[in-house]
Amino acid sequence: MTPKEQIERLRAQLHRHNHNYYVLNAPEISDQAFDEMMHELQTLEAAYPQYDDPNSPTARVGSDLNKEFTQVAHRYPMLSLGNTYSEGEVSEWYERTRRALGEDFEVCAELKYDGTSISLTYEQGKLVRAVTRGDGEKGDDVTDNVKTIRAIPLVLRGDYLPEFEIRGEILMPWEVFEALNREREAREEPLFANPRNAASGTLKQQNSAIVASRHLDAYLYYLLGETLPSDGHYENLQTAQTWGFKISDRMKKCTTLAEIFEYIAYWDTERKNLPVATDGIVLKVNSLRQQQQLGFTAKSPRWAIAYKFQAERALTRLNRVTYQVGRTGAVTPVANLDPVQLSGTVVKRASLHNADIIEGLDLHIGDSVYVEKGGEIIPKITGVDVEARGMLMGEKVRFITHCPECGSKLIRYEGEAAHYCPNETACPPQIKGKMEHFISRRAMNIDGLGPETIDLFYQQGLIKNVADLYTLSADQIERLERMGKKSAENILQSIRASLDVPFERVLFALGIRFVGETVAKKLAKAFSDIDQLASADMDTLTAVDEIGTKIAQSIRAYFANPQNSALVERLRQIGLQFRRTEADRSGYTDTLAGQTIVISGVFMQHSRDQYKALIEQHGGKNAGSISAKTSFILAGDNMGPAKLEKARKLGIRILDEEQFLAMLPRQTE
Numbered sequence: 001m002t003p004k005e006q007i008e009r010l011r012a013q014l015h016r017h018n019h020n021y022y023v024l025n026a027p028e029i030s031d032q033a034f035d036e037m038m039h040e041l042q043t044l045e046a047a048y049p050q051y052d053d054p055n056s057p058t059a060r061v062g063s064d065l066n067k068e069f070t071q072v073a074h075r076y077p078m079l080s081l082g083n084t085y086s087e088g089e090v091s092e093w094y095e096r097t098r099r100a101l102g103e104d105f106e107v108c109a110e111l112k113y114d115g116t117s118i119s120l121t122y123e124q125g126k127l128v129r130a131v132t133r134g135d136g137e138k139g140d141d142v143t144d145n146v147k148t149i150r151a152i153p154l155v156l157r158g159d160y161l162p163e164f165e166i167r168g169e170i171l172m173p174w175e176v177f178e179a180l181n182r183e184r185e186a187r188e189e190p191l192f193a194n195p196r197n198a199a200s201g202t203l204k205q206q207n208s209a210i211v212a213s214r215h216l217d218a219y220l221y222y223l224l225g226e227t228l229p230s231d232g233h234y235e236n237l238q239t240a241q242t243w244g245f246k247i248s249d250r251m252k253k254c255t256t257l258a259e260i261f262e263y264i265a266y267w268d269t270e271r272k273n274l275p276v277a278t279d280g281i282v283l284k285v286n287s288l289r290q291q292q293q294l295g296f297t298a299k300s301p302r303w304a305i306a307y308k309f310q311a312e313r314a315l316t317r318l319n320r321v322t323y324q325v326g327r328t329g330a331v332t333p334v335a336n337l338d339p340v341q342l343s344g345t346v347v348k349r350a351s352l353h354n355a356d357i358i359e360g361l362d363l364h365i366g367d368s369v370y371v372e373k374g375g376e377i378i379p380k381i382t383g384v385d386v387e388a389r390g391m392l393m394g395e396k397v398r399f400i401t402h403c404p405e406c407g408s409k410l411i412r413y414e415g416e417a418a419h420y421c422p423n424e425t426a427c428p429p430q431i432k433g434k435m436e437h438f439i440s441r442r443a444m445n446i447d448g449l450g451p452e453t454i455d456l457f458y459q460q461g462l463i464k465n466v467a468d469l470y471t472l473s474a475d476q477i478e479r480l481e482r483m484g485k486k487s488a489e490n491i492l493q494s495i496r497a498s499l500d501v502p503f504e505r506v507l508f509a510l511g512i513r514f515v516g517e518t519v520a521k522k523l524a525k526a527f528s529d530i531d532q533l534a535s536a537d538m539d540t541l542t543a544v545d546e547i548g549t550k551i552a553q554s555i556r557a558y559f560a561n562p563q564n565s566a567l568v569e570r571l572r573q574i575g576l577q578f579r580r581t582e583a584d585r586s587g588y589t590d591t592l593a594g595q596t597i598v599i600s601g602v603f604m605q606h607s608r609d610q611y612k613a614l615i616e617q618h619g620g621k622n623a624g625s626i627s628a629k630t631s632f633i634l635a636g637d638n639m640g641p642a643k644l645e646k647a648r649k650l651g652i653r654i655l656d657e658e659q660f661l662a663m664l665p666r667q668t669e
């Protein structure tokens with residue numbers, strides 16, 4: 001076989017196995033065998049770039065190229081559907097349709113998936129373009145990102161149409177969404193409100209490797225083209241399924257209104273057991289000829305209607321509003337409520353997000369408020385029962401003007417909804433939060449110290465800022481409850497070890513607002529030491545890749561504060577790494593950016609710690625346990641059976657040493 005034939009054969013096989021795995025849920029070969037084939041193809045493609053194919057299965061891995069999205073006009077506008085919450089209106093639509101058609105008709109009932117819509121164009125069996133809805137007339141070209149979604153075929157099989165568009169919904173499964181939010185919470189990053197926002201946020205990522213790591217799913221529900229295989233919408237989708245598309249098997253053709261209501265009633269409860277979010281059902285006249293006869297209004301087709309499920313909500317009393325101050329000084333208002341049962345849990349507190357939301361609701365203490373969970377994990381207040389107010393209206397809720405913890409006057413940055421306490425260096429939750437962040441695994445990685453210990457040290461006046469950690473003595477630690485000689489020694493040992501933590505992680509550890517891990521890495525790459533960074537002006541800062549005005553301003557503000565400069569100076573004298581060493585510089589890449597990697601088993605070529613370091617050196621993240629967020633597992637010999645099973649269940653790839661090393665650029669192997 002020539003290399004070209006070999007490449008083509010591997011591509012065809014991988015497309016087929018991919019479909020078996022991600023669409024049919026019925027793999028024929030082991031993950032290992034799949035990975036081996038993928039690796040073989042990667043190697044061949046690297047050796048024979050002349051046979052490049054943008055739709056190769058290897059395109060699923062994602063690239064790190066940053067680029068702006070291009071806008072593309074939709075060939076057929078992307079309309080929305082008429083919505084209703086009332087069964088009465090469904091009956092009216094059905095009767096209206098019957099009158100307009102004057103003949104029998106079938107209705108295809110299907111689930112309304114709650115994600116972000118996408119239009120895919122295929123030419124000669126290949127995915128050529130994926131465009132978001134945008135304003136309905138034109139959308140963003142997100143082809144590279146969509147290529148990482150395994151449920152979407154890059155190359156079709158069977159007897160497909162030469163040219164067509166197919167539309168559907170891109171979804172983030174609940175499990176992935178929850179894991180992602182848990183991770184964001186741990187990093188104090190803003191949470192995604194629901195899987196829909198998470199899916200659309202992910203699709204708009206500039207880095208397709210991040211998209212690849214987020215395990216999005218997709219269902220297709222609308223086939224468009226000049227000549228379609230059948231007059232039936234349902235039948236066309238069944239045909240599209242044979243081409244490799246993931247089509248919901250929950251669609252049902254109905255011939256009576258009673259059948260439609262039965263479908264609605266069934267899915268109103270049953271949808272809670274689905275792995276993805278749904279917010280209603282869609283009813284479509286099945287015959288395309290009849291669809292054409294019915295036509296469109298300005299905004300939506302007359303041949304379809306969406307019935308939306310009522311979000312579960314409860315009515316309860318607002319007792320008071322409290323305010324939480326986070327590590328970054330962001331102040332979050334929290335509604336304290338009379339406990340109320342909602343979707344299986346008791347709700348006592350709900351987020352009020354920010355001052356604008358409170359103002360918009362015109363909240364008063366004692367109000368009867370509606371609490372909803374809907375697709376959100378944190379319950380929220382969605383409305384006030386104004387009728388219930390009566391004569392004695394409680395006090396109007398006004399957002400606080402001063403920090404509840406330290407009394408400083410709050411500020412609001414331009415263009416931001418949140419209020420902040422600016423007293424970074426003396427507001428207790430900010431100081432404690434900063435110290436907790438400083439010692440965390442991804443920052444200085446000081447083992448043995450947790451939030452409670454930090455809290456104790458702080459309360460006893462032993463530490464006022466992170467530099468004080470380095471002056472702690474064994475005596476002081478031992479005196480604390482539940483601390484022995486051994487644990488004190490361990491803590492001191494890991495505090496000493498933190499002196500070797502590289503510059504980029506020290507920068508991250510400082511907790512400068514908006515300087516997360518990725519930004520810290522970029523800064524450490526662009527500036528050789530902290531003095532250079534501290535004296536950089538706005539132009540120099542914003543010239544760095546991915547650093548915008550907001551981050552640049554925050555860096556300037558940090559170093560302009562004499563207390564911060566004094567702290568940095570003290571830490572420098574203690575011996576922390578405030579300059580890039582040659583070792584940091586050589587071999588640093590973004591190859592694994594956005595990937596979360598679990599290491600498991602015993603290795604031959606490098607130690608486990610060396611693999612950890614390699615992952616970090618190439619911009620990846622090493623995680624301790626397998627979750628839906630895991631991008632792949634680096635497995636040595638003797639990986640535990642429980643881990644294997646979990647990985648298989650979540651559809652996570654397993655790479656061996658060779659495969660992993662092959663992903664990295666040559667010089668570091």
Ligand code: IVH
Binds near residue numbers: 110113115222306
């Ligand atoms: S059909 C012209 N079917 O709901 C009709 N849409 O407001 C095209 N959606 O933007 C849409 N599940 O994102 C259709 N089974 C389904 C759907 C569905 C979810 C979304 C879609 C669309 C919105 C309608």
